[in-house]
Amino acid sequence: MFELLLVCAYLVGSFSFAIVLSRYYGNSDPRVQGSGNPGATNMLRVAGKRLAILTLLGDLSKGLVPVLFANAVGLNLQQQAWIGLTAVIGHLYPLYFSFRGGKGVATTAGMLLGLYPPAALLALLVWSLTFFLTRISSLASLASVTLCLPLLAWQQPLALLPVSMLSALLVWRHRSNLKDLLDGTERNFRD
Known part of the structure; x- marks a missing residue:
């Protein structure tokens, strides 16, 4: 069952x-x-x-629904986290769209919501505050991920390995944004 849900989560995540x-x-x-x-x-x-x-809303649901389904069929938290990670990988590298996907933040938020709602709420608050102060979505995304994914791993240690891999993937997908942030050329919503 677990392996089948991993495949299904990837396919769901691949829908753009x-x-x-x-x-x-x-x-x-x-x-x-x-x-x-x-x-x-x-x-x-x-x-x-x-x-x-x-x-x-669609991207959020791609992370949330597979985790909730995994929970409903009785999979443990670590298995749910792997399924959520697989959905995010589907979003990042979608089978249906030549493996050219998004950055995975909304899908990760859905995964967090399914695994540990307090971490998802904290992620939303961190994202909102950072965006309000800077008007830079990528910075807000990186701040929420780097602060909230460790909270999830701390509160739910079974999720440590999949969450660590997810953190590394999200930072990797934002590498061009990190370069632009350091260069002072990152897009913002003030312009």
Whole structure:
């Protein structure tokens, strides 16, 4: 059962709400506009609030639903964390879209919500405060991940290995943002 759920979580994670919504509403592929990232932040830039919110909710659900399902069928917390990680990997490297996916923050938030809601709430608060102060989504994302994923691992030690791998993956996916942050050229929402 666990192995089957890993495959299903990857396939669910591979579904790109940004790309599908863009096609459905006649917009260009978000991977060739704005930041080139098929996620909620870029959708806000290139397609507006409505599609950004739909993308955010869809991407969040890709991390949440597989974890909740794994919990419902009686898998332990570590197995649930591996399933959540696999859903995030699907988002980062989607089978259906030539392995060109998003940065994984919303899908990770959904995973956190399913595994340990206090960590998800803290992540939302950290993201919101950082974004409010800086207007830089990538910095807010990195701050929430680096502060909240360790909390999850501390409170739920069985999740330590999958959460550590997830943290490394998210920092890796944000490497261009980190470079731009250090160079002072990262996009923000003040402009």
